[in-house]
Each structure stands twice: as structure tokens, then as C-alpha cells.
Amino acid sequence: MNKEDISLLFTYLQSQETAFDYLLQCYRRQNLPEAETKSYENAGALMHYIDHGRRFLTNARDTDILMMPVLLFYGMTHLCKACLLTKRPDYPETTAVLAHGVSTRKRKKKNYTFLQDEVKIQHNGLFPYLAKYLYAVGSFPFEKIRMEQLFSLIPELNQLFTFTNSQKLTAVGEKDSDQLYFPEKILDGYHLTEAAFIKRINKHAAGLTHVQTVSGYMEVVLSAPVNEASSPFFIHHETGIIYLPNDREHFLALPELLIHYLLLYNLSMVSRYETEWWGELLTARTEADFPFIRHFLHVTAEKVPLLLGKELLDQLEPESRK
Structure with a gap:
């Protein structure tokens, strides 16, 4: 912004x-x-x-x-x-x-x-x-x-939850970039296989293509960058870092x-x-x-x-x- x-x-x-x-x-x-x-x-x-x-x-x-x-x-x-x-x-x-x-x-x-x-x-x-x-x-x-x-x-509140050992969001990319990086460990929170997770995310991202998994991260390419209304992604307004909820309980497409x-x-x-x-x-x-x-x-x-x-x-x- x-x-x-x-x-x-x-x-x-x-x-x-x-x-x-x-x-x-x-x-x-x-x-x-x-x-x-x-x-x-x-x-x-x-x-x-x-x-x-x-x-x-x-x-x-x-x-x-x-x-x-x-x-x-x-x-x-x-x-x-x-x-x-x-x-x-x-x-x-x-x-x-x-x-x-x-x-x-x-x-x-x-x-x-x-x-x-x-x-x-x-x-x-x-x-x-x-x-x-x-x-x-x-x-x-x-x-x-x-x-x-x-x-x-709220991305700006994520650090407060970290202090309680209950961090709710995971950083997955940066604003204006056409690439996102999802840690493989996030699959445990969603109780999904890699293919099912990518399919679920694809419903909310523009033309997502799963490229490869490298060093514990699923790398994907988008046809258009994530923006402020691209739920369930949330952007820190100062750093521009894009976050996704850690688990299915907090996954909210809003x-x-x-x-x-x-x-x-x-x-x-x-x-x-x-x-x-x-x-x-x-x-x-x-x-x-x-x-x-x-x-x-x-x-x-x-x-x-x-x-x-x-x-x-x-x-x-x-x-x-x-």
C-alpha cells in the first residue's frame, strides 16, 4: 500500500x-x-x-x-x-x-x-x-x-501470540512477489497431503502453479501477486510480509x-x-x-x-x- x-x-x-x-x-x-x-x-x-x-x-x-x-x-x-x-x-x-x-x-x-x-x-x-x-x-x-x-x-499481532507459544501465522512470501513458499510442516496443521494442500490454496490464489519442494518448502508461482483483499493471506502493513494461518482451525477466507x-x-x-x-x-x-x-x-x-x-x-x- x-x-x-x-x-x-x-x-x-x-x-x-x-x-x-x-x-x-x-x-x-x-x-x-x-x-x-x-x-x-x-x-x-x-x-x-x-x-x-x-x-x-x-x-x-x-x-x-x-x-x-x-x-x-x-x-x-x-x-x-x-x-x-x-x-x-x-x-x-x-x-x-x-x-x-x-x-x-x-x-x-x-x-x-x-x-x-x-x-x-x-x-x-x-x-x-x-x-x-x-x-x-x-x-x-x-x-x-x-x-x-x-x-x-492480524499479522501485526502475530508476535504477541509468539510470546505465548501459540503463534497463529506463518510467513509465506512478500507483497508484490509472484512466488510463495509454504513450509512442509504446515501440512500437519491442515491434516492434508501436499497435493491436497496445494489444491486448497489454489482456490484462493491467482493461477497458482506448484513448482517444486526444496529444503523443506513448497515453492509456488502465481499469475498475479497477493494483495490486501486476497484472503486467507494477510499482509503486514509495514514489512509487506505475507502470512497464512498455521492450521485449518484458523484458516479463514475473509x-x-x-x-x-x-x-x-x-x-x-x-x-x-x-x-x-x-x-x-x-x-x-x-x-x-x-x-x-x-x-x-x-x-x-x-x-x-x-x-x-x-x-x-x-x-x-x-x-x-x-
């Missing part, structure tokens, strides 16, 4: 005229009807979604951790809506898509811990709508999912932005409605949850605008990005 290009695009879209020009290009590329009319109607909304989203995220980075989850969640959802508007000119079509699209247990169990908490996917709302229209994800491999599993898929959505939704709910637990977590720090939550909040504050900014940048014609 080119941070400078994304930042410049956000700046460029801060006027009605430039937002109109951008949307017109997006809609015409997709051959959408009434492209000019829809671009005019949506230019103001696009501009304000981006402006509000960036303000929430900027304020979140500068504020106390007490308020970070709420600011981050709403900053993210505003940028999500900006991205949706580039593909769905009539968004929101109904009030049903305005709900969050996920839910969590209203009353927490005794001895509650965030890592063991769950969120449940709803049929309607922003989350399934975003998954369908931004990432072409029409169904989910789970109905409920634990926070620990979601944390385990773009990383959707993982951030689920985590931030639940954290925002906990911080608002579980006031005593949240306050104790931040002051007494008795739970193992604290370092994971704290580090995640700082990571997502930097990564979410990059993930969504890239979605906006990718809508431009190739020559416009040079």
Missing part, C-alpha cells in the same frame, strides 16, 4: 467537484446507468464520508485508549460507506442496510474475557452488505466467531478489513456498555486481554485507512494512478 498516494487521494476528494469527477470515472468504468446524474447526487456524500471518517480516525489516534474503540469503529464505517458508494450509487437502498450487521451477547457471562467473547453475523446490515458488494463475499464460513481467532489473523470490522464493533460495544469491565481492564490490567486490545487498537488506527484507501485508489483508471 502506497501511503502517500492514498493520503493524496483522500485530500483530492475533499471538494464537490473532484468527488464528482472521481465518481463519474468509477461509474463509467462499471457501465452503470445514469453515471453523470448519480455522480452529481453522490459527490457530497462521498466527500463527507471521507472527511468524517478521517477525522474520527485521526482523533482516535490522538485520544486516550478509553475512547479509541468508538472513534475507530465509526471512522472505519464512514470510509466503508465511501467505498460502497463507488460501487453502489443508490446506497443505502433500504433502512435494513443501515444496521451494523453483527451482534454480540448483551449480558456478559461471569468471569468474562474479551478474547473468548463472540460476535454473530446477521443477515442484514452493513457488515454482510460490505462483504458482498466490496469483496464479493456472499456467505461466511461461520455464524459466530471468537475474538481470539480474529486477533490471531478479507482483513472485515476482521477489523468485527473486532472494532465488539470493542466499541464493550467500551460503551460494559463500563465497569472496560474501566477495570484499562486501570487494573488484570486480564490477558489488555496487551492484545491495546496493540490492536494502535494497529487498526493506522491500517484501516490504508486498506480502505487502497479500495478507493483501485477504482481509478491505471493511467490516473501514475
Whole structure:
């Protein structure tokens, strides 16, 4: 992800005229009807979604951790809506898509811990709508999912799991490379033969060809490099290293932005409605949850605008990005 290009695009879209020009290009590329009319109607909304989203995220980075989850969640959802508007000119079509699209247990169990908490996917709302229209994800491999599993898929949190002797991700390559290297020992975690593993990975990679196995690694070549939405691969936003879950239990074919959505939704709910637990977590720090939550909040504050900014940048014609 080119941070400078994304930042410049956000700046460029801060006027009605430039937002109109951008949307017109997006809609015409997709051959959408009434492209000019829809671009005019949506230019103001696009501009304000981006402006509000960036303000929430900027304020979140500068504020106390007490308020970070709420600011981050709403900053993210505003940028999500900006991205949706580039593909769905009539968004929101109904009030049903305005709900969050996920839910969590209203009353927490005794001895509650965030890592063991769950969120449940709803049929309607922003989350399934975003998954369908931004990432072409029409169904989910789970109905409920634990926070620990979601944390385990964030590359920047992988080192924290290493400290607990439970590392969840394995480095398999580098961003923009057309080659990946899977350690043979990963087969044990998936309970698959080499051929079956390659076949499974091939469903999620572009034109994967198994080349050879050398020095304990299965080397493969791709027809196109892995990108930020190429689940179940996850990319560290600073190092560019590509990771894959170590085992089938944590194998989740879900773009990383959707993982951030689920985590931030639940954290925002906990911080608002579980006031005593949240306050104790931040002051007494008795739970193992604290370092994971704290580090995640700082990571997502930097990564979410990059993930969504890239979605906006990718809508431009190739020559416009040079």
C-alpha cells in the first residue's frame, strides 16, 4: 500500500467537484446507468464520508485508549460507506442496510474475557452488505466467531501470540512477489497431503502453479501477486510480509478489513456498555486481554485507512494512478 498516494487521494476528494469527477470515472468504468446524474447526487456524500471518517480516525489516534474503540469503529464505517458508494450509487437502498450487521451477547457471562467473547453475523446490515458488494463475499464460513481467532489473523499481532507459544501465522512470501513458499510442516496443521494442500490454496490464489519442494518448502508461482483483499493471506502493513494461518482451525477466507470490522464493533460495544469491565481492564490490567486490545487498537488506527484507501485508489483508471 502506497501511503502517500492514498493520503493524496483522500485530500483530492475533499471538494464537490473532484468527488464528482472521481465518481463519474468509477461509474463509467462499471457501465452503470445514469453515471453523470448519480455522480452529481453522490459527490457530497462521498466527500463527507471521507472527511468524517478521517477525522474520527485521526482523533482516535490522538485520544486516550478509553475512547479509541468508538472513534475507530465509526471512522472505519464512514470510509466503508465511501467505498460502497463507488460501487453502489443508490446506497443505502433500504433502512435494513443501515444496521451494523453483527451482534454480540448483551449480558456478559461471569468471569468474562474479551478474547473468548463472540460476535454473530446477521443477515442484514452493513457488515454482510460490505462483504458482498466490496469483496464479493456472499456467505461466511461461520455464524459466530471468537475474538481470539480474529486477533490471531492480524499479522501485526502475530508476535504477541509468539510470546505465548501459540503463534497463529506463518510467513509465506512478500507483497508484490509472484512466488510463495509454504513450509512442509504446515501440512500437519491442515491434516492434508501436499497435493491436497496445494489444491486448497489454489482456490484462493491467482493461477497458482506448484513448482517444486526444496529444503523443506513448497515453492509456488502465481499469475498475479497477493494483495490486501486476497484472503486467507494477510499482509503486514509495514514489512509487506505475507502470512497464512498455521492450521485449518484458523484458516479463514475473509478479507482483513472485515476482521477489523468485527473486532472494532465488539470493542466499541464493550467500551460503551460494559463500563465497569472496560474501566477495570484499562486501570487494573488484570486480564490477558489488555496487551492484545491495546496493540490492536494502535494497529487498526493506522491500517484501516490504508486498506480502505487502497479500495478507493483501485477504482481509478491505471493511467490516473501514475
